[in-house]
């Protein structure tokens with residue numbers, strides 16, 4: 001059977017605030033690639049152990065098997081020679097070398113799908129995302145819903161008292177807010193809505 005060679009790969013970046021659906025979108029793309037009989041490997045930073053140590057897990061509990069790594073270069077140790085698609089979640093937790101790693105994979109003919117925060121809790125660009133966005137072929141910016149006013153949210157409001165850039169957490173530690181409702185410093189959580197629409 002004839003197989004057409006795939007000369008060059010590319011980089012896709014899915015960015016946005018927390019709760020905007022980055023991980024869901026990464027999982028959707030990976031699942032479609034698997035339906036398309038592509039050989040896929042998924043990686044995530046070891047530091048992201050909030051829902052599971054090995055699986056990529058969305059806030060809505062969608063799950064994907066992944067390999068946890070500390071440094072982006074470790075992808076090459078784990079990479080199978082026949083892998084056609086590489087997914088990387090929480091890409092903002094890797095150092096600047098993740099950009100070269102993604103580019104090297106793309107030059108090898110791999111489709112690289114990265115998901116990560118474009119802004120930190122203060123609304124500052126979250127390195128290395130700006131550099132990755134600059135070299136990506138495809139960029140998708142996701143938006144959440146602001147829990148204060150209901151408008152599209154592009155920021156992540158920190159709710160726990162810390163000025164460290166990296167503080168791993170989910171609901172309870174962060175909430176989605178629009179630029180008007182976002183504060184550049186930690187604050188109290190928005191009170192919950194009491195409508196009983198879900199079980």
Ligand SMILES: Nc1ncnc2c1ncn2[C@@H]1O[C@H](COP(=O)(O)OP(=O)(O)O)[C@@H](O)[C@H]1O
Pocket residue numbers: 016017018019020021022023024025057058059060142143144145146147176
């Ligand atoms: N304020 C919010 N706006 C939109 N979705 C939210 C919000 N809070 C919680 N969610 C849930 O988070 C899911 C997205 O989760 P996920 O893909 O893990 O987001 P991300 O990776 O961008 O943090 C949504 O489908 C929804 O179920």
Ligand SMILES: Cc1cn([C@H]2C[C@H](O)[C@@H](COP(=O)(O)O)O2)c(=O)[nH]c1=O
Pocket residue numbers: 017018019022023048050116117119120121122156165166167168169170174
């Ligand atoms: C804004 C912000 C977030 N983080 C952490 C919190 C979570 O562990 C991840 C983001 O996960 P998600 O899949 O996008 O929901 O990043 C952080 O360390 N510093 C920040 O400023």
Ligand SMILES: [Zn+2]
Pocket residue numbers: 146147148149150151177178179180181182
């Ligand atoms: Zn708002």
